[in-house]
Amino acid sequence: xxxxxxxxxxxxxxxxxxRAADFPxxxxxxxxxxxxxxxxxxxxxxxAPGEKVAAMWRRDDFEKGMGKDVxxxxxxxxxxxxxxxxxxxxxxxxxxxxxxSYPGIALFDAEGRLVAKREGMSEIESxxxxxxxxxxxxxxxxxxxxxWQRAAKESGPAAARLLGKGLDMMNLxxxxxxxxxxxxxxxxxxDPEDRSGYVARYTFPGMKLVESAMKLAGEQKFEDADKEIAxxxxxxxxxxDQRQQALSARFALYNRWDARKGDVKSVLRELExxxxxxxxGKGAAEYLKMLGS
Amino acid sequence: xxxxxxxxxLLLAPSLLALxxxxxxxxxxxxxxxxxxxxxxxxxxxxxxxLERALGDKEWKSLSTGGPRAxxxxxxxxxxxxxxxxxxxxxxxxxxxxxxxxxxxxWKADARSMADRRELTxxxxxxxxxxxxxxxxxxxxxxxxxxxxxxxxxxxHPMFDTLxxxxxxxxVSVSSNGGWAGDDGWGERSMxxxxxxxxxxxxxxxxxxxxxxxxLNNVFGDSIHGKNYYAPFKEMIHAERVREVGGVCGSLSxxxxxxxxxxxxxxxTMGEPGHCAYAVRLGPGEWTPAYSLSWxxxxxTSLWGRTWTQLVLQDKVLAEKYASHRSDVHxxxxxxxxxxDPDLAASAYRMAVEAQPLNQQAWLExxxxxxxxxxxxxxxxxxxxxxxxxxxxxxxxAAWEVLAVFQPSVMPQVPADERIPFLLAFHDAIAARKxxxxxxxxxxxxxxxKMLGGDHATELEFFEQVVAMQVRSETWLAPVVAWGRxxxxxxxxxxxxxxxxxARGLAAGGGSSQAESLGKVLAPVILAAADTGNVDAFQALSxxxxxxxxxxxxxxxxxxxxxxxxxxxxxxxxxxxxxPSQHAxxxxxxxxxxxxxxxxxPHAVVRLAKLGELSGIVLASTASGYNSTREVPLKVSxxxxxxxxxxxxxxxxxGGPWRIPLEGKAPRVxxxxxxxxxxxxxxxxxxxxxxxxxxxx
Numbered sequence: 001x002x003x004x005x006x007x008x009x010x011x012x013x014x015x016x017x018x019r020a021a022d023f024p025x026x027x028x029x030x031x032x033x034x035x036x037x038x039x040x041x042x043x044x045x046x047x048a049p050g051e052k053v054a055a056m057w058r059r060d061d062f063e064k065g066m067g068k069d070v071x072x073x074x075x076x077x078x079x080x081x082x083x084x085x086x087x088x089x090x091x092x093x094x095x096x097x098x099x100x101s102y103p104g105i106a107l108f109d110a111e112g113r114l115v116a117k118r119e120g121m122s123e124i125e126s127x128x129x130x131x132x133x134x135x136x137x138x139x140x141x142x143x144x145x146x147x148w149q150r151a152a153k154e155s156g157p158a159a160a161r162l163l164g165k166g167l168d169m170m171n172l173x174x175x176x177x178x179x180x181x182x183x184x185x186x187x188x189x190x191d192p193e194d195r196s197g198y199v200a201r202y203t204f205p206g207m208k209l210v211e212s213a214m215k216l217a218g219e220q221k222f223e224d225a226d227k228e229i230a231x232x233x234x235x236x237x238x239x240x241d242q243r244q245q246a247l248s249a250r251f252a253l254y255n256r257w258d259a260r261k262g263d264v265k266s267v268l269r270e271l272e273x274x275x276x277x278x279x280x281g282k283g284a285a286e287y288l289k290m291l292g293s
Numbered sequence: 294x295x296x297x298x299x300x301x302x303l304l305l306a307p308s309l310l311a312l313x314x315x316x317x318x319x320x321x322x323x324x325x326x327x328x329x330x331x332x333x334x335x336x337x338x339x340x341x342x343x344l345e346r347a348l349g350d351k352e353w354k355s356l357s358t359g360g361p362r363a364x365x366x367x368x369x370x371x372x373x374x375x376x377x378x379x380x381x382x383x384x385x386x387x388x389x390x391x392x393x394x395x396x397x398x399x400w401k402a403d404a405r406s407m408a409d410r411r412e413l414t415x416x417x418x419x420x421x422x423x424x425x426x427x428x429x430x431x432x433x434x435x436x437x438x439x440x441x442x443x444x445x446x447x448x449x450h451p452m453f454d455t456l457x458x459x460x461x462x463x464x465v466s467v468s469s470n471g472g473w474a475g476d477d478g479w480g481e482r483s484m485x486x487x488x489x490x491x492x493x494x495x496x497x498x499x500x501x502x503x504x505x506x507x508x509l510n511n512v513f514g515d516s517i518h519g520k521n522y523y524a525p526f527k528e529m530i531h532a533e534r535v536r537e538v539g540g541v542c543g544s545l546s547x548x549x550x551x552x553x554x555x556x557x558x559x560x561x562t563m564g565e566p567g568h569c570a571y572a573v574r575l576g577p578g579e580w581t582p583a584y585s586l587s588w589x590x591x592x593x594t595s596l597w598g599r600t601w602t603q604l605v606l607q608d609k610v611l612a613e614k615y616a617s618h619r620s621d622v623h624x625x626x627x628x629x630x631x632x633x634d635p636d637l638a639a640s641a642y643r644m645a646v647e648a649q650p651l652n653q654q655a656w657l658e659x660x661x662x663x664x665x666x667x668x669x670x671x672x673x674x675x676x677x678x679x680x681x682x683x684x685x686x687x688x689x690x691a692a693w694e695v696l697a698v699f700q701p702s703v704m705p706q707v708p709a710d711e712r713i714p715f716l717l718a719f720h721d722a723i724a725a726r727k728x729x730x731x732x733x734x735x736x737x738x739x740x741x742x743k744m745l746g747g748d749h750a751t752e753l754e755f756f757e758q759v760v761a762m763q764v765r766s767e768t769w770l771a772p773v774v775a776w777g778r779x780x781x782x783x784x785x786x787x788x789x790x791x792x793x794x795x796a797r798g799l800a801a802g803g804g805s806s807q808a809e810s811l812g813k814v815l816a817p818v819i820l821a822a823a824d825t826g827n828v829d830a831f832q833a834l835s836x837x838x839x840x841x842x843x844x845x846x847x848x849x850x851x852x853x854x855x856x857x858x859x860x861x862x863x864x865x866x867x868x869x870x871x872x873p874s875q876h877a878x879x880x881x882x883x884x885x886x887x888x889x890x891x892x893x894x895p896h897a898v899v900r901l902a903k904l905g906e907l908s909g910i911v912l913a914s915t916a917s918g919y920n921s922t923r924e925v926p927l928k929v930s931x932x933x934x935x936x937x938x939x940x941x942x943x944x945x946x947x948g949g950p951w952r953i954p955l956e957g958k959a960p961r962v963x964x965x966x967x968x969x970x971x972x973x974x975x976x977x978x979x980x981x982x983x984x985x986x987x988x989x990x
Contacts, residue, residue, distance in 0.1 A: 043494055048447035079494050100504050101492045122489045207512065214514050245512065252514025279537065280512065283525035287513065290524060 015068035016060070022088050023095040026073040030110040036141055037112070038066060038134045039095065040074045041104035049121045050103030053130055065131050070138060077102070097176050105130050107137035113179045115141045115170055144169045148183075151190075160191035164198030174202060197237020204232065204242045213249040217256040225253050226260075244280040247271040251287075265293055317357075318342040318629050326626055326641050330619040330648065337372045340380040343625035347389040356393060365397045368404070375400065375407070378417035381618050382459035383596035383611060384654065385424070392424025395433045402434060406441055411454055415440045418461035428473045435481050436465055444557070448488055450495060452576075453557025459611045462596060463559035463574060467551055470543075470562065471593035476531075479547055483532035484555040490533075491552040498558060498573045499583035502549030503961065507906075507989045508539030517541050542990050543569040546584055561604075564591040568990045578608050586904055586963075586990060587828075588731040597654060602690040605729040610651050620649035624658065635666065650684035653691045660698040674703045675715070682722045689723040689769075690732035697740055704744040713755050716741045720759050724766045731827055734772040735779065742780070753781065753794050760798025771822035774815070775833035782837060791837075819873040823863040828900065831861045831877065838874030843884030843915060843980040847950050851909030851985035855882060857965070859902035865968075866890040868976060879982050884913065888978040895977035896968030899984065900935065907931065907959035907986035910942070912967060913950035914979045921947040923977055928970040929953060935964040943970070950981070961989060 017038070020026035026037045040057045042050035056062055057074055066072060075092045078085055097106060101120030109115055116137035118124045127133035144166040151162035163183055167174075174180045184202050194200055205212070209232065216225035232238065232246045251267045254260040265288060272284040319329065319338040329335035345353045357366055369376050375396060379385075386392050399407070399416045406412040416437055423433040440461075443449050453464065469478050476482045491501055508517070515521040517540060526534045532551065535544045546562050550571035553560035559574035563585075570585040580601075582590075591599045597607040611617050627641035642662070645655045663669055663677065678696060685692035696719060707715055719741075738759070745751045756777045763770045777795060782788035796814050815838045822830040857880035867873065868890035878885025880899060889895040914924055925947045930938035942953045965984050969977045 046451055046494060047492060048451070049492070077494055079496070101490050102494075120490050120492060207506075207508070210510070210512055210514060214510060248512045248514075252510070252512075255514060279526065279529065282528055283513070286525045286527060287521075290521070 016063040017066035017068060017070040017072045019063065020071050020073045022091040023073055023075065024091055026071045027094070027108075027112050029071045030108075030112070033071075034110050035069050035071045036110065036115070036138050037071050037073060037108040039104075039106045039108065040072075040130075041077065041099045041102055041106070042074065043077045043079065043102050045078045045080055047102045053103045053105070053121075053124065056130065062131055066134065070134070096179070105134060107134055107141065109141050109145075114172060114175055115144075116172075140169050151186075155190060157191045157195040160187040160194075160196040160198055163187050163190070164196055164201065167198070167202060197235060200232070200235040201237045201239060201242070204238060204245075206242075206245055209246060210249040210252050213253040214256070217253055222253065222257045222259070226250070229253065240275040241278060241280065244271050244274045244278065244284075247274065248280065248284075265291060268293075317345040317353075321626060321630065321637070323637060323640065326623070326637070327644060329626065330622040330644070333372065336618065336622050337377065339622045339625045340376055341370060342629060343380060344376065344389070344393075346625075346629060347385055348393065349390075352390040352393070362397065365400055368400060369393075369396070375413060375417060378414055378458045379420060381621055382417060382421060382457065383462065383607065386421055387426050388424050391426075391430055392420045395423045395430055396420035399434060399437050403437075403441070411444065412441050414456070414458040414461055415444070415465065417458040418465045421458070421462055422466045423473075432473065432475075436467075439481050439484055440465060440557070443488060449557030452495060456557075456559070457611075457614075459596065460559055460574075463561060463594060464554050464557060466594050467554045468562075468594065469547065470564075477527075478531050479551045480531075482530045483551060486530045486532045487548075487552040487555040492556060493552070495553070495558050495573065495575050496581075498549060498553035498556075498560065499581050500549075501552045502545040502571070502584050505536045505545050505548050506539040507541060507545060509541060511538050517544070542584065546571040549573075549583055561592055561594045563593055563601075565589055572604075574608075577612050578605070580604055580608065584904075589733065598694075600690060600732065601730045602688050602728070602732060603653065606651060606653055606688050606691050610649055610653075613649065616649040617652070620645045620652045620655060623648055624655055627659075627662075631662065631666070638662075639667070646680075646684065651688070653685060653688070653695065656681050656685065656695045657698060660695055664699045664702060671703055671706045674699060678715075678718070682719065686722045687726050687728070689719075689726065689728045690730075690737075692723065693719065693737045697737070701740070701744055712745060713751070713758060716744065716755065717758055717762055720762045720769070724763055724769065727768050731768070731772070731825065734769060735776040738773065738776045739780075753790065756781065756791075757794045757798040757801070760795060761802035764799055764802030767821050768825055771818050771825065771827050771830035771834065774818050774837070775822075775830040778833055778837040788837070816867075816871075816873045819876065820867060823861055823873075823876070826861065826863075826900065828859075828861045828902070832859060835874055835877035840875055840878040840883065840885055842878065843875075843886055845884040845913040845915050845950070845980040847882075847884070847911045847913045847981055847983060848952060850882075850983070851911070851952075851954065852956075853905070853908045853986045854903070854988055855983060856901045856903050856905040856907070856962075856986050856988065857899055857982060857984035858882070861900040862887065862897055862982070863900070864889050864897045865895050865977075866892055870976070870978075879980065880984075882983065884981040886915075886978065886980050889976055891974050891976050893972055893974050894968055894970060895975075896966055897977075897979065897982065898935065899965040899967070899982050901963055901965065901984055903988040904933075904961065904963045904990050905984075905986040905988045907955040907962050907984060909955050909985050910953040910965060911950055911981060911983040911985075912953070912979060913981035913983075914948075916978060917948075920978075921949075923975050924949070924969060924979065926970050927951065928968050930966045930968075931955075931959045931962045932964040932966070933961045938966060955986075959986075962986070 018029060020029055030037050040053060042054045044051060044054060054074065063072065075095060081089055096112065097114050097117060099119040103121065104117065104119045105124060106117040107115045118127055118133060124130055147162045147166040151159045154162060163186055167180060167183060174184060187198050213225045213229060229246055229250045247267055247270055251264055254264045254267060268284045268288050272281045275281045319335060319342065329339055356362055379396065396416065407416050419433050419437045422428060423430060444453060467479055467484055468474055474480050493501060510516055511522050513525060523534055523538060526538055532548060535548045546569045550560040550562045553573045560571060562569060562571045565585065565587045566589050568586055570582060572580050572582045574580050590601045592604055595604055597603040623641045623645035627638045627645060630638035630641060642659045646652060681695045682692050685695065704712060742752050742755055745755055759773050763773050774795060777791055781791040799814060815834050819831060819834045822834055860880050862876040862879055864887050866889045868888055871888040875885040876887050879887055887897055910929060916924060926943065926945050928940060929942035930940045932938045941955060941959060944951060965982065967979065967982055
């Protein structure tokens with residue numbers, strides 16, 4: 001009881017969350033009421049770990065704890081659904097995001113855009129109680145919207161910066177199926193010269209830069225590839241992992257370019273230094289060992 | 294049963310000689326053979342006897358003559374326990390002594406848990422798996438404990454608790470290409486990670502491979518074919534690094550299959566030409582191929598051999614527990630009697646295939662034994678041949694494997710004028726059956742024709758008669774004709790000869806008349822190849838017919854390879870204006886043509902030669918004027934599996950060429966569907982469907 005009350009206080013809410021029968025119904029409610037949508041992905045007839053979360057999800061105190069600003073929907077992916085359950089499952093295909101491992105939880109905003117997702121029991125458990133994790137996601141969404149509301153009152157790079165910070169808060173890139181691409185377009189419009197740096201951050205090509213470097217190297221266009229990589233590395237707004245990927249593209253290029261082959265170790269050292277604890281940082285350190293450094 | 298009343302059965306007539314019991318073997322005579330299979334105590338005794346035979350004297354004595362192993366042997370010998378699980382769960386591994394040692398060490402470490410049948414069957418499956426020569430004995434306990442602990446913690450799919458020992462052999466054998474992989478690969482660390490990070494409904498494991506990105510080069514630019522692809526990420530668990538770093542077909546298929554197995558669901562990986570795929574067993578008999586691009590599969594894990602037919606067949610046989618157990622007991626009787634009383638052994642063998650006529654392994658064993666030890670007359674072989682064929686005709690590949698054991702050695706004794714009829718009996722038996730899957734029919738025909746002694750005219754006569762016989766088959770005619778083309782039409786003179794023979798064969802079988810052109814003769818065969826998804830036959834037959842380039846303007850190709858080239862085109866209907874011999878060229882740079890009949894929503898489905906990430910599609914037609922209006926409204930959809938489609942293009946504008954850029958919009962495509970999407974009943978035609986992109990295999 002004490003826990004329930006504290007949860008309610010935490011959420012700042014005196015009313016319980018609404019429940020919806022399926023994702024389209026949840027989206028309708030959310031659009032009408034401006035609420036967020038909290039989704040549980042589970043499989044009641046096959047996924048035992050998910051049933052622990054589902055049992056909690058069904059409880060009244062969870063509903064109250066989540067508060068009136070959230071619509072709850074449980075997507076039950078049964079292996080042997082009856083006719084009605086199969087029809088519900090069909091409707092739930094409208095949910096734009098699935099999970100790579102069950103159970104999963106996710107928060108969508110009132111427009112049905114993903115805000116946060118946790119897949120599999122280990123990820124869920126690493127975030128503490130699922131309700132707490134979802135409420136933190138609601139808080140992220142609120143802060144994001146507050147930034148975007150401020151952006152609406154600004155213009156130019158200042159507006160772009162606020163829009164970009166809102167994207168940063170979710171750490172989803174442009175989201176599944178580029179759902180946040182319109183935000184990027186607004187950033188571009190407000191800041192065509194990218195003085196905020198957010199266009200670069202949200203258009204960074206990732207692995208495609210490595211592929212491009214290798215393709216150009218194959219065509220003996222080493223300088224062109226190096227220029228492309230250097231252009232990205234000159235952008236200060238890149239995130240550490242993006243900088244590392246650009247450096248790995250440079251490594252791939254220099255490894256194929258006799259004139260710069262002598263520089264591969266220094267590229268790897270720079271890559272490691274960018275974030276030694278990341279997988280790429282550790283990979284660079286290991287590569288240096290393999291090269292005898 | 295009819296099978297009993299024929300000549301070879303007389304040859305295998307039982308001896309009345311009663312045998313004295315020796316070691317574990319129960320007393321046996323003609324009367325007791327049949328009873329033993331129905332008596333649980335006698336069946337159990339025969340299981341023990343077979344174990345003794347398989348172990349050999351030294352190992353048997355070490356196990357059964359007291360000393361430190363006595364307690365285990367007493368436990369093993371109990372009915373309805375470990376012995377039955379080991380012996381009635383498919384063939385023993387190649388080192389039965391190691392299997393027993395593994396079982397013994399598991400029991401000594403965890404006898405209490407193994408009192409629960411769910412743990413007992415897991416332990417038996419682990420012992421059967423690690424009893425194979427290359428599997429490390431000292432790693433078996435870790436595998437057993439993984440499944441025991443995961444099951445007890447409720448972390449496995451509930452299907453696992455429903456599995457018998459033989460089914461669990463497809464779960465616990467998590468491996469790399471069928472061999473044990475340590476913790477640097479698909480070992481326990483990867484299994485735990487996959488259990489905790491890839492938990493899905495069973496059916497979804499067929500798509501789980503795509504959680505890992507298909508990448509020929511890693512982020513450092515190193516190729517998957519070199520040693521540095523995963524090396525820099527050596528601290529990562531292998532499954533995790535495949536998901537993060539990427540891989541190609543081999544890594545991705547192992548990721549999908551191991552994810553299923555780590556969650557308690559049977560799965561296997563398998564080799565295909567230039568490719569690696571996998572399959573997941575969604576339920577009894579429901580082996581479902583995943584990331585599979587061809588029927589030419591060599592299984593990395595199997596109880597019965599390496600073919601898909603054998604996988605499907607053993608699943609059916611072992612699931613019929615009563616029949617399967619009885620068949621096993623009779624096989625063990627036969628093996629124990631082969632040396633001392635071959636006639637009685639023959640009786641036991643007969644009972645083994647009577648108990649379970651689909652037990653291909655029994656048929657194979659009998660055929661080999663008869664060939665090596667009994668040397669029957671051609672007439673007796675013919676009788677055996679007919680019975681094996683009758684039993685296995687629904688599984689043509691399995692039937693052929695049995696016949697291939699003895700036919701080559703018997704054939705020289707068969708009168709010359711009876712040889713072709715002897716070979717044709719196989720075709721007669723299977724012509725009306727589809728079989729569970731396409732198989733290497735051409736290889737069987739090669740083996741058959743080799744038995745005819747190398748005379749070209751005789752070979753052509755054989756080809757003609759096979760065509761005449763298979764003309765009624767929707768499945769086998771296409772590969773027969775494709776085989777004939779490969780064998781006989783190597784030069785223009787041969788092609789003419791082949792065509793004449795083919796035409797005569799088709800006419801004799803009730804097909805088209807000899808006077809028709811090659812294209813017309815082949816038309817129904819090409820359509821049949823397309824209907825059955827037989828890409829090889831479709832392509833070979835189209836080459837036999839020859840093509841006339843359509844010379845249709847298509848503009849610049851999209852980036853990447855022409856993924857449609859060498860694929861298969863299936864149209865919704867054919868018509869009198871259609872020429873199926875030109876269908877294959879529709880998918881090539883040259884262009885070809887197809888023409889449906891009048892119908893509502895006519896369509897053509899392309900099965901790409903290579904699964905790919907598309908860059909674009911070009912459609913083109915030579916139609917003009919009114920004819921061009923038959924092609925619109927035009928709708929184009931793509932699919933990975935040919936079942937679930939996603940629309941990627943629609944236009945009302947006739948004329949073409951239609952260029953459809955798809956960069957980033959079609960990440961995994963195996964099929965493209967082109968259709969007219971309205972309610973008119975009208976024909977539909979086109980000359981080019983060219984699909985470009987990056988291959989994912």
